[in-house]
Amino acid sequence: MALKSQSDVQNKAISIEMQTKDCSSDKKGNGNSSDFNPNKKWLFPFMLVTSLFFFWGFVHNLDPILIPHLRKAFSLTDLESSLIDSSVFIAYFAMALPAGYVTRKYGYKFGILIGLILFGIGSILFVPAANSLQYIYFLGALFVIACGLTFLETAANPYVTVLGPPETATKRLNFAQSFNGLAAFIAPTVVGPMILSGKNLTESEMANMSTAALESYLASEAASVKMPYLILGLIIFVVAVVFYFTNMPDVKDENSEGAEGSSFGAALKSMKLRWGIVAQFFYVGAQVCVGSFFIKMATTTAGLEEGTAAKYLGFYGLAFMLGRFAGTFLMQYIQPRKLLILYTIINIILTVLAITGTGMMVVYTLIAIAFFMSIMFPTIFSMGIDGLGNNTKIGSSLIVMSIVGGALLPPVLGVISDATGSIQMGYSVPLACFAVILLFAFNGHKANKA
DSSP states (O other), X not given: OOTTBTBOOHHHHHHHHHHXXXXXXXXXXXXXXXXXXXXXXHXXXXXXXXXXXXXXHHHHTTHHHHHHHHHHHTTOOHHHHTHHHHHHHHHHHHHHHHHHHHHHHHOHHHHXXXXXXXXXXXXXXXXXXXXXXXXXXXXXXXXXXXXXXXXXXXXXXXXXXXXXXXGGHHHHHXXXXXXXXXXXXXXXXXXXXXXXXXXXXXXXXXXXXXXXXXXXXXXXXXXTTHHHXXXXXXXXXXXXXXXXXXXXXXXXXXXXXXXXXXXXXXXXXXXXXXXXXXXXXXXXXXXHHHHHTHHHHHHHHSOOOHHHHHHHHHHHHHHHHHHHHHHHHHTTTSOHHHHHHHHHXXXXXXXXXXXXXXXXXXXXXXXXXXXXXXXXXXXXXXXXXXXXXXXXXXXXXXXXXXXXXXXXXXXXXXXXXXXXXXXXXHTHHHHHXXXXXXXXXXXXXXXXXX
């Protein structure tokens, strides 16, 4: 989403943190582009792992397409349709620690394989879900996919950073991230029109249809997801087979073993971390709310057709990707905390405009919000774990788990939208989230109190 997903979680945080540490050393380099290239024995494995960033970004950015589609196919309220996000982000919360344990115990390759298998199974489960015409089965399939993505992100992010010379780790990770952003543009623009039929019947029109005609219409709407997800699942299984037969370098993380003196209690004594957990909870909630209901906002306020709205959702993803690169560049000249303050204030203003505006201005405003959201996750992440020392890994896990905000806050938006009859009023939820992030930016940088 987006986020997107997302879509855009721990990998960006690692990138910003490492870039801050390596900035001075990078400037001293000779600028030779060959410095980026991994060792030959790592090149093909690196390409395989990089492809994963595209795949999980791709499926994450289909969620905003699924929400309006399944809402129409099953006559859902906004609250009910928001459970699509909940089923995804609850899986991240539930599986983050198990995925980390499996990866540490059995290695990066094993963690990636488990993730790909779950990803593929969940995608193919969309076929029986569509055949059953039961909404709960779609949520179950999404949960399985998200469990797989949790394993992939837990394993792939650190693997990219260690799969090659340490001095070029930041360049490798930024390169891999670009494919995640590419997916945010391609998924809604290419696959979106395949899923969204553009047929929007009113309640009165559906009431006047015969039972057979109504069942045929609903079955046709539900069935449109089968082919895209079936193809995606088969591709993922092919990738899993390639991974299985590829000799992946047995790279060891020197800091993978628990550091002496580290504990959850000690980590939580840090005020920075406590602020970071809260801020990340509300940031991910804001990102998911804005992206997931983008199409409904576009169709409701600007009168766009679903297919056209999906194309604008692609520009939303493109803005998010461009904002990431622009923000990374600006951080060479502006302190990250100050840039976070500026971007958050801008997004508060933009969200107010999205709530009160009309027509295409709302659509363009949402795209602008995506641009200014792009730096928030990694900046909050790096500020939250700053100064934790031996507790850094624990703090990182806690902040990653706080993305459960993406599961809990969209239903709140749905409740407000259903109660007021206005999706725009529902966007008061991301507005409140940005206000919390602004408080973090002003207060969350203060010294740790251990």
